[in-house]
Amino acid sequence: MGLQVMERQKSKKNYHHGDLRSALLRSARALLEQQGISALGLRAITRHAGVSSAAAVPHFGNLAGLLSALATTGHEELAAALEPVLEIGAHAAGLVYVRFAIHNPGLFTLMFRSDVIDRGDRPLAAASARTSHMLTRLIGNMTDHQPQRTRSGIRAAHWGKVHGLAVLAIDGLLDPLLSSQGEDMSLEDLLDDALR
Amino acid sequence: MGLQVMERQKSKKNYHHGDLRSALLRSARALLEQQGISALGLRAITRHAGVSSAAAVPHFGNLAGLLSALATTGHEELAAALEPVLEIGAHAAGLVYVRFAIHNPGLFTLMFRSDVIDRGDRPLAAASARTSHMLTRLIGNMTDHQPQRTRSGIRAAHWGKVHGLAVLAIDGLLDPLLSSQGEDMSLEDLLDDALR
DNA sequence: AATAAAACTTATCAATGACAAGATATCGCC
DNA sequence: GGCGATATCTTGTCATTGATAAGTTTTATT
Structure with missing residues (x-):
């Protein structure tokens, strides 16, 4: 035995x-x-x-299947990182989102490369939807509703901002913003400020 | 003759x-x-x-050289589209940015694919910097300064939001937000709302 | 007009993803 | 406990790709 x-x-x-x-x-x-x-x-x-x-x-x-599975783990990790901070607020959740991207730049990029992964892949679609669902819960928790704006608009605005910052940061496109008029700041500080 | x-x-x-x-x-x-x-x-x-x-x-x-040249034309077109609306305000400029992305999804995506283009390419770097410079001018024109925030932070926030919305819209990731609780809205309306 | 330089073609190379066919290990069933 | 079915993994092959060297034809220079 x-x-x-x-x-x-x-x-x-x-x-x-x-x-x-x-x-x-x-x-x-x-x-x-x-x-x-x-x-x-x-x-x-x-x-x-x-x-x-x-x-x-x-x-x-095939390769797309493998990469889709890898992207799936990425979505799961991101959702797991997001979940505990949803109640805290949009700022905290945004920071977690961007930090995940910066600490796993390759994985995060892969998660949104529709040309190399297979968006029809079931587990991937499920994990992706789960991450997306976090955003919905986040906005649901937000206290200060702006009555003139659509809920979808607010969600898109928040997700867009956070996602755009992540993408730009990974590509190094925010680096030139770090040193303005003699003053230097860290990327972390810039993102923290941008997310307010 | x-x-x-x-x-x-x-x-x-x-x-x-x-x-x-x-x-x-x-x-x-x-x-x-x-x-x-x-x-x-x-x-x-x-x-x-x-x-x-x-x-x-x-x-x-080589291929990267060709694609870099193509991306360069993209940056030039985007900058040209952005320039006339800079004075109008951040909302209008943001809409132009996102519309350019939606109407030229492949080109826009290519412009930010650092793995297939050559970021060291001189003309590309110049055109990219010119586009980036638009953002700076845009923020410079903004009237309502938020004193507690860094200028860089504001720039990053605006660029991030606009860029993120563009990327998500191209990937179709905003489509689920269009139909919420029976109500349907157009992508254009959603973006307009998100950019407020 | 002659020579140099640039543009373009042809042929070849190493490397890739996919796939068929075969070998080998695991699992279900008796 | 062993045997057949099945899944896993290897080997070999194929079409296709980007790059490059060598050769040909056009354009530019003088």
């Missing part, structure tokens, strides 16, 4: 790799954050995981 | 194509808006223009 378990563990770790699916996702993420999205080739990922280039097929079908 | 001119015109248009550079940019743009960024291969572009696959080299060096 103990032996059986050992053997299972061993075979799980070795030949049939046991959980190649997770291993591939980890490899993909490592490559993503180290070398950017363009390094996310099917061959590069499988090479990094130490398996043959066709090993991903049973688990993901 | 007339014959000479004719011959020049003919040779200019035909064999050495005369202005293959512009022709390639037009082909690239056509493919971009018809089939998306993933259709922007070197071979697809040259095929569309009716020349061999290596014909782009003298003009652009």
